[in-house]
Structure formats: C-alpha cells, structure tokens
Amino acid sequence: MKTKAIRLYGKEDLRLEEFELPQIKEDEILAKVVSDSICMSSYKAAKQGPDHKRVPDNVHENPIIIGHEFAGEIVEVGAKWQHKFKPGQKYSIQPAIYYENGPMGILSAPGYSYPHIGGDATYVIIPKDVLEQDCLLAYDGPGYYPASLAEPLSCVIGAMHANYHTKPGSYIHQMEIVDGGKMAILAGVGPMGLAAINYVVNRKDRKPSQLVITDIDQGRLDRAAEIFPPAWANEKGIELIYLNTGNVDNPVEKLKEISGGGYNDVFVFAPVAPVVEQGDAILAHDGCLNFFAGPSDPNFSAKLNFYNVHYAYTHIVGTSGGNNDDMVEALDCMSKGLDPAGLITHVGGLNAVAETTLNLPKIPGGKKLIYTHKKLSLTAISDFEEKGKSDPFYAELAKLVSKTKGLWNVEAEKYLLENAPEI
Template sequence: MKTKAVRLYGKNDLRLEEFELPQIKEDEILAKVVCDSICMSSYKASHEADIHKRVPRDIAQNPVIIGHEFAGEIVEVGAKWKEKFTPGAKFSIQPALNYEKGPVGVLSAPGYSYRYIGGDATYVVIPNEVMEQGCLLNYTGKGFYPGALSEPLSCVIGAMHANYHITPGSYVHQMEIAEGGCMAILAGVGPMGLAAINYAIHRKDRKPRLIVVTDIDQSRLDRAASLYSPEEAAKNGIELKYVNTGAMADPTAELKALTGGKGYNDVFVFAPVVPVVEQADAILAFDGCLNFFAGPAKTDFKAPFNFYNVHYAYTHVVGTSGGNTADMIEALEMMSAGLDPAGLVTHVGGLNAVIDTTLNLPNIPGGKKLIYTHIEMPLTPIVNFGKLGEKNPVYAELDKICARHKGLWNTEAEEYLLAHAAQLA
C-alpha cells in the first residue's frame, strides 16, 4: 500500500512524499492515520535532526516519519495480534516505548525513530514493539481528535502523579499532588497549561482546594477563563483564579497572599523562563513541590533555587517529560467518558500544512495545530472560518458548527470536514 507522509532527512529538511509501505509481517499492524496534533517536540526534532536523542543517526539515508500525537483506524492485523486487535477499531499510540531494541535504543518512539510509523502520514505500519510494550491503545470515544490529544493530556496527568510530599521524620514519599492543597500553574494558558487546568478541575480521585493560573497576556487568560471557568471549577469543589502577574507590583507576595500567606503545595512551571522558575521557588509552601514541566531548548538552562528552604522547609523539585502508558490510558478513559480536550485546538489543517507548521511552530500563535492527514487544507485558525466562509461554503458551515460549541473544534466539525474537504480547493 502507498502512503503519503512527511519525513525527516536532516536539520530543517522535511519532505512530503508518497512511497510504498512494506507488506506487514505477522507481528505487525497496518493502520490508517486520521489526525495528528503537531507538538513542539516535533519542532525540536526537526531542528536538531540526527543529534536529537530519539532520532536515528542515518536519517539522510533512512528518513523517519514525524508526528507522535495521532489517532486513526486499524486496517489489517498480523496473525500474532488477531486475538487482541480488530480491523476498523479506533486507536491511539503511546509513543514513548522505552524499548531497548528500537532504532535508537530506550528512547525509540513513533514520530521520531521509525521509517514506517509516525502521525504525519496517511497509512503506517505499526511495529511489533508497540504492541509488545502495550502502547497500541483502543479509543472508544467520539471522533478522532480526542484520541490524538490523549498524548499531550497524558503528559500533564503524569506530571501531577509525579509530584510528591513527605511527612517530617519519615523517609516515605507520598506521591501525587496534595489533597485539598493549593496549586499554582505558572505561565499556564498555553496548550499544555490548558490541558493541566482541564484535568485538574475534572479528575475525581484527588483535588486541590485552590488553583491559581498565571500569565502576562490578559487575552490568553481571558480565553482560558472562558474555556475552563471558575464557576465550572466551583462545581467540582475547587476555587480557580486567573491572575495576570504582569500587572502586579510584587507578584510573589501577591500570589502567596492568595493562599493566606502559606504558599503553594504544588507549583507547575509551564515556560522555561528563569524568572518564572525563580517565582515558582519563591511561592512554595512548607514541603512544596515544584514541577518543572516545560522542556528547555538549551542544554545549559539553569535557574537559582533556594537551598535554605530545601534544608529547612523541605521544598523540592521534580521534572517530567511525557506521560507513561497508564497516564495515556487514564486520558483515553476520561475522554471516552466525556472529557473534551477541544480547548487546546486553535488551528486545523491538512497534510500539506505540516512542513511549514512544524518548522515555524514557535512563531504561530495560539494552541494546538490539528492536522487531518487525508485532506489538503492550509493551516487555518478556527476564528478565521467565518471570514473564509464568505467565499467558501465549507468554511461557512464549519464556522456555524464551531459557534454551536463555544467557538471550539468538535466532533461534529471533524465529521463535516472529513466529508467535505474536497470542496476546499
């Protein structure tokens, strides 16, 4: 079967090509990709290329398919997996395999390391190690884009599970955010911050009593508040505040004041910016846990940390990079039960838009860029559908559909787009 895919050959060298997939082996699965969400990690991989830890060194001769946040349908199942997987079933993939025999060892991942599997493709061959590691996951919810966004949601799920607290005099770490505690999400209204807010206010098993979300862009804060409102959080027993620290005379003092002066049990840093890290450290409560979520591009990134408080106030820091398979299963289960990650998505496009979008991702404002791999469509902000609809009825209808869903992408819009994309040309 032929596939069309975006492949990485070297630094900033991405190519959209059509080529033949090999016949699947008895331990492999052929699958149709429906959509992929472009991640900043793909930007980093495309710029670093063969020096990236997940990318093989021989990509100039054996290019890899990019994209690791994807969902689709199983087409054909090799004999080894026929008892577990069925053609026509919807799937998502946990890309972090931790598989020691992969193309680049323990860091091998679809979307970085493989010639025949990645999210920015029409069809892919899922290798045996994905199934062996339990990383091919069933998705039973509506539509496809929630399955694609389960990977980024799993990253924030993993971050919250990775936080820990202690009891003085005991050496046992109590994993998880503090029940009934105070949480701060700093620089938290980008795509991943929105995912963290969505998860934190809707999970059932553990809740903070206060969540404070900060940024210095009021328009972004206002959008976040319209998506995940304080009123919605209150229904789940959580006080949610959106705060513009750029408008504060003394952000540290004013943020701590929101906790009654005690500080925050759990602080998540969503931007690799030194002043944000310093602020996070300064607002920690006794036994406060700072989670450095944002992945810096610079290998020598450093920020001061108050070690007096480490010694006497038991403050500590953790870092997470991605979620594990259990986190992704949790994400899929929550979305199958109705959790909608649509608030992350601000742009929609076709496979033809992948290269420019990936290479220029930091310069494109907004949230997640969602790609439907079987269509041609320029990367288009959802807010522009109405204007474009003056000349094209498909955009006009998409605008109407999204307007019925608070201006957000949704499964109805997805279904309409996939049925009428040919009329966009």
C-alpha cells in the first residue's frame, strides 16, 4: 500500500513524499492515520536531525516519519495480534516505548526512529516494538482528535499522580494530590492549563475542594472562565477561582488569603523563576510543588525556601510526560465524555506539516491539529469566521465551532473529513 508522509532526512530537512509500504509481517499491524497533533518535540527532532537522541544516525539514507500524537483506524492485523485487535478499531499510540531491540535501543519512539510509523502519514505499519509494549491503545470514544490528544493529556494526569504527601510521624510518601485539599495552578490558562482544569474538575476518584487558576493575562483568564465557568466546577463540588496576579500588590499574600493559609498541591505551568518562587511561597504544611513546565535553558533555576523544606515538610517534584497507564486513563476519560478540545487552536492538512513543524515556536496558540489525508493550510480556529466570508467551507466550520464557544468539536471534525480536499 502507498502512503504519503512527512519524512525527516536531516537537520531542518522535512519532505512530503509518497512511497510504498512493505507487506506487514505476522507481528505487525497496518493502520490508517486520521489525525496528528504537532508537538514541540517534533520541532526539536527536526532542528537537531541525527544529533537528536531518538533520531537514527543514518537518517539521511533511511528517513523516518515524524509525528507521535496520532490516532486513526486499524486496517489489517498480522496473525500474532488478531486475538487482540481487529480492522476498523480506532486507536491511539503511546510513543514512549522502551524496547531493547529497537533501532535506537531503549530510546526508540514512533515519530523519531522508524521509517514506517509516525503520525504525519496517511498509512503506517505499527511494529512489534509498539505492540509488545502494549503501546497500541484502543479508543472507543467520539471522533479522532481526542485520541490524538491523549498523549498531552496523559502528561497532566501523570503530574497529578506524581505529587506526594506524608503523614505525621512517617516519611512514607502518599502518592497523589490531596483529596478535598487546596490546589493552585499557576500560569494555568494556556492549552495545557485548560487541559488540567478539565481533568481536575471531571475526576471521579480524587479532587480538590478549591482550585485556584492564575495568570497575568486577563483576556486569557476570561476565555478560560468562559470555557470552564466557576458554576460548572461548583456543581462538581469544587470552588473554582480565576485570579489575575498582575492586578494585585502582593500575589502571595492574596493567594494565601484565598486558600486560608496555603495550598496542598501547587502546579507551575510556566518556566519563569518568579512564578516558581511564588508557588513555593504559597505551599501549606506538607505541600507539594510540581514544576510542570519544561524550561529550554539548562541553567534555569529559582529560589526555594529550605527552612520550609525542613520544618514545614514542603517538597518539590517535576514531571515530563505521562506513562502507559496515564495514556490508558486519558483515553478512558475521553471515552466517557472529557473533551480535550481546549488544547487545539489550529487545524491543517498534511501539506502544512513541514512548514508548521519548522516554525512551531513562532506560531502562537496551542496545539496544531493535522488531518493527514487532507490538503489544507494551517488555519487558526479563531480565523474561520473571517476566512468564511470568501470560502463556504470555513463559513460552515465557523458555524460549527460557535456551538462550543469557539472550540474544535466532533461535529466540525466530521464536516472537515467529509468536505476538505484530499492530499
């Protein structure tokens, strides 16, 4: 079967090509890709080429397909896996596999290391490396884009599970956020912050009694409050508060006042030293600070109150990505109605991938969602209405997203898949 894919040949060398996939082996699966979310990690791989730890040294001779946040349908199943998977099933992929015999040893990953699997393609071959690690995950929920966003949502889920606390007289770590406690998410109205709000409020097993979201951009705070209103959270037993810390004289004092003394769980969603220090300063006794945002500066640092570390038992953790269990939980949440559409700000076709990936840091907004069988310029959802004045395709998309407060949705996806031009 022929596939069209974005292949990496070297530093900043991405090419849209059509080529023949080999016949699958008995321990492989042929799959159709429907959607892929472009990640900053793909930008780093494209910029670094073979210098990247997951990209093979001989990529100039044996190019790989980029993209690792993808979803689609299974087409053909090799004999070894027919007991577990079947044609027509929807799927997602956990890309962080650890398979000692892979092309890059334990660093192998779809989207970085393989010539026949990656998210920015029309069809792929899912290798035994992925299958034997249980990293091909069935998805039973609506649409395709939620499954593409399972990986970023799993990062939020992993962060919540990684926080820990102790009990008086014991140093045994009690993993997880405090059920019924106070939580703050600082710089929390970007795409990942919106995903965190959505997950925290919708959790069934464990949730805070109070959730405070901060930022210094009032427009973004207002948008977050429109998407996730305090009244909605209140119905689920959580007091949700949005606070512009740029509008108060003493943010630490104000945050402590809101919580009644301090927070059990604090998540920092921006790699900014004053925000990290603010998070440390508002921790309650035995409070846990999770540094969620990954800095690009290897020398990034911030002050930490070690008096409180010793006497108030405060502690700090950092998380980077989710594991397989977190991905399974993300897919389960979405199959039960959690919609991660707040992450998405742009949509486009396979033809837009190379340029978008190489310029990703310069493109504002959140996730750029690609429909790999389509030929579409990368377009901000907020621009649909304007483009719709001269293009009925975008006029209809604008009408459909208006039903969900300007967020991408399953109905808009269905319309795009049925009406956008093929690549």
